[in-house]
Amino acid sequence: MSAMFEVRDLRVLYGGHPVVEIPRLTIEEEEVLAIIGPNGSGKSTLLRVLALLEKPAEGQVCFKGQPINYKRSLLPYRRRLALVMQHPILRNTSTFENAATGLRFRHLPEREVKRRVSNWLNKLGIAHLDKRNAHTLSGGESQRACLARALSLEPDLLLLDEPFAALDEPSRVSLIDDLQNILNEVSVTTVFVTHDRSEALIFGKKVAVMMGGRIQQLGTPEEVFSKPSNEAVAAFVGADNIISGLVSKAQNGLVSVDAHEREIVAIGSYAVGERLVLCIRPEDVVIEPYSSAAPITSARNKLKGRVVRCTPLGPQYRVVLDCDFPLVSLISKQSFQELSLVERAEVIASFKASGVHIIGKRV
Amino acid sequence: MDLIIDGIVQAFWLVVRGDPDVMRVIYLSLLVSGSATLISLFIGVPLGTLMALSRFRGRGFTLSLVNTGMGMPPVVVGLVVSILLWRSGPLGLLHIMYTPAAMVVAQVIIASPIVTGISMAAIAQLDPRLRMQMLGLGASRWQMLWVLFQEARLPLLTALMAGFGGVISEVGAVMMVGGNIKGQTRVLTTATVLETGRGEFGIAIALGIILLLLAYLVNLTLTHLQQQGRPQQ
Numbered sequence: 211m212s213a214m215f216e217v218r219d220l221r222v223l224y225g226g227h228p229v230v231e232i233p234r235l236t237i238e239e240e241e242v243l244a245i246i247g248p249n250g251s252g253k254s255t256l257l258r259v260l261a262l263l264e265k266p267a268e269g270q271v272c273f274k275g276q277p278i279n280y281k282r283s284l285l286p287y288r289r290r291l292a293l294v295m296q297h298p299i300l301r302n303t304s305t306f307e308n309a310a311t312g313l314r315f316r317h318l319p320e321r322e323v324k325r326r327v328s329n330w331l332n333k334l335g336i337a338h339l340d341k342r343n344a345h346t347l348s349g350g351e352s353q354r355a356c357l358a359r360a361l362s363l364e365p366d367l368l369l370l371d372e373p374f375a376a377l378d379e380p381s382r383v384s385l386i387d388d389l390q391n392i393l394n395e396v397s398v399t400t401v402f403v404t405h406d407r408s409e410a411l412i413f414g415k416k417v418a419v420m421m422g423g424r425i426q427q428l429g430t431p432e433e434v435f436s437k438p439s440n441e442a443v444a445a446f447v448g449a450d451n452i453i454s455g456l457v458s459k460a461q462n463g464l465v466s467v468d469a470h471e472r473e474i475v476a477i478g479s480y481a482v483g484e485r486l487v488l489c490i491r492p493e494d495v496v497i498e499p500y501s502s503a504a505p506i507t508s509a510r511n512k513l514k515g516r517v518v519r520c521t522p523l524g525p526q527y528r529v530v531l532d533c534d535f536p537l538v539s540l541i542s543k544q545s546f547q548e549l550s551l552v553e554r555a556e557v558i559a560s561f562k563a564s565g566v567h568i569i570g571k572r573v
Numbered sequence: 574m575d576l577i578i579d580g581i582v583q584a585f586w587l588v589v590r591g592d593p594d595v596m597r598v599i600y601l602s603l604l605v606s607g608s609a610t611l612i613s614l615f616i617g618v619p620l621g622t623l624m625a626l627s628r629f630r631g632r633g634f635t636l637s638l639v640n641t642g643m644g645m646p647p648v649v650v651g652l653v654v655s656i657l658l659w660r661s662g663p664l665g666l667l668h669i670m671y672t673p674a675a676m677v678v679a680q681v682i683i684a685s686p687i688v689t690g691i692s693m694a695a696i697a698q699l700d701p702r703l704r705m706q707m708l709g710l711g712a713s714r715w716q717m718l719w720v721l722f723q724e725a726r727l728p729l730l731t732a733l734m735a736g737f738g739g740v741i742s743e744v745g746a747v748m749m750v751g752g753n754i755k756g757q758t759r760v761l762t763t764a765t766v767l768e769t770g771r772g773e774f775g776i777a778i779a780l781g782i783i784l785l786l787l788a789y790l791v792n793l794t795l796t797h798l799q800q801q802g803r804p805q806q
Contacts, residue, residue, distance in 0.1 A: 258705075261708075261709050263705055263708055263709060285711070285713055288708065288709075288711050289711040290711075291709070291711070292709070292710060292711075293705075293706065293709025293710065295702060295705070295706055295709070297702065299700060299702050299703050299706040301703075301720065301723065301724055302723075302724055303723075311707070311710055311720075312710035312711050312712075315707075315710060315711050315712045315713070315716050316711060359710065360710070363710070363711065369709070
């Protein structure tokens with residue numbers, strides 16, 4: 211793995227104010243980097259810099275080790291990228307011609323254009339719409355056409371700027387599913403900008419949390435979501451428990467996931483051996499004393515663990531447990547007092563199978 | 574009423590017989606106004622595009638010039654061009670006063686602001702994200718502009734029609750700089766004025782109807798193109 215893209219000491223100014231400040235960011239080959247952050251955090255600006263559509267005030271952008279010279283033509287570099295924007299911007303022509311747009315810019319021979327465009331329209335499930343005027347397509351179909359247009363370029367770097375944000379829920383879900391399969395198949399280096407945590411989890415092999423124009427945290431999805439580096443990140447990503455593991459058993463609509471040598475049962479139909487990312491909301495995790503003879507809850511998942519830390523959060527307490535992996539629980543002040551929790555105390559953490567949210571599968 | 578019917582009958586025969594004088598007048602009208610519109614496109618579309626897409630110094634001033642120009646009285650244009658092309662005027666050396674060339678110059682001045690103004694509106698109404706998206710797919714600057722023109726092709730055709738409509742029907746300027754010389758600079762509008770002045774209402778009506786028909790045919794063709802105008806890559 212080598213760096214496909216690298217930015218150093220990057221500063222973008224709007225009206226004299228810095229909107230993006232990044233000392234260093236590398237994007238490895240075949241990596242999928244998800245940039246998440248609230249609106250106005252500078253993530254789309256960063257994407258435009260990576261797309262070479264915006265010249266930074268300061269800093270260097272390197273493409274495959276070569277620094278970009280903004281005084282020279284950027285076209286040879288831009289021809290190696292492909293951008294998909296939040297709103298599908300299609301020309302008033304057929305779906306096929308729209309998907310062929312970038313290839314026409316590159317003057318590819320007609321046969322090659324046909325081959326690639328047909329292939330990608332097919333993979334995105336809109337081959338039957340190839341002759342339709344693109345302005346008559348639905349939102350989901352339009353975005354599929356935009357993805358076909360970008361992917362048919364076989365780019366070195368695919369840039370996605372909130373590609374699902376403008377879609378209705380059913381279109382969004384099915385397109386996410388398809389794009390997941392596609393990205394697994396073609397392993398194209400991708401930078402994915404989103405404000406949606408679940409999209410970042412599904413696609414990102416690495417997640418960068420951007421706030422106030424700076425990258426606050428960069429790491430694997432598990433790292434970022436389970437161990438937010440600061441309060442701002444925690445507040446944005448939420449404090450869910452994110453655990454990944456392999457399916458060890460699957461029957462009757464239940465799956466057992468082997469995570470960090472512990473077994474977690476969740477609802478869903480997946481094949482044995484599949485890797486799943488599990489998400490458990492802290493308020494769904496109930497803490498029982500280890501000694502209690504009769505179980506208080508009927509929860510299917512019971513994990514033995516030790517208290518690592520307790521932090522008061524208004525009327526609640528945030529309790530971090532060590533169950534061979536960090537597990538966060540949110541309990542009422544009353545329960546906290548009844549349990550008389552102290553650090554290193556042994557407890558049982560329990561949660562229902564229905565409380566485990568399976569966020570996405572990644573191969 | 575007889576006057577009108579006579580006029581229509583006369584117009585019919587003038588066209589059907591292919592009256593050489595009338596044919597020459599029609600030909601010259603189309604030639605002068607057609608070339609003037611074509612030249613205006615080469616001036617107006619790039620200028621309109623530039624004004625729609627960029628913020629340069631003097632843009633506001635240019636904009637006010639274009640807007641004024643869109644409603645400029647043709648007689649004023651005729652006056653200015655006459656002064657410039659007059660034998661002793663600054664451009665008198667060209668010796669094009671009272672020639673079709675002078676008429677084209679005057680009509681270009683009339684049509685260019687119209688084409689510029691409508692082109693500017695045509696390009697400005699496009700989604701600004703289209704440019705970024707095309708560049709993000711590897712378009713060169715020219716390829717990006719070409720896509721913009723294609724996307725704005727319908728309003729750009731309107732610019733063409735409005736420009737042509739403005740000059741084919743114009744009489745003041747061509748009269749002044751062309752001189753309405755029979756066989757040389759006489760066009761449909763100036764001929765109509767002349768025949769009306771001479772009390773030859775029949776032939777004046779005939780010329781008027783031919784002018785109307787011509788304007789209608791040209792616009793019909795362009796509208797037809799507009800309606801079925803699917804882009805070709």
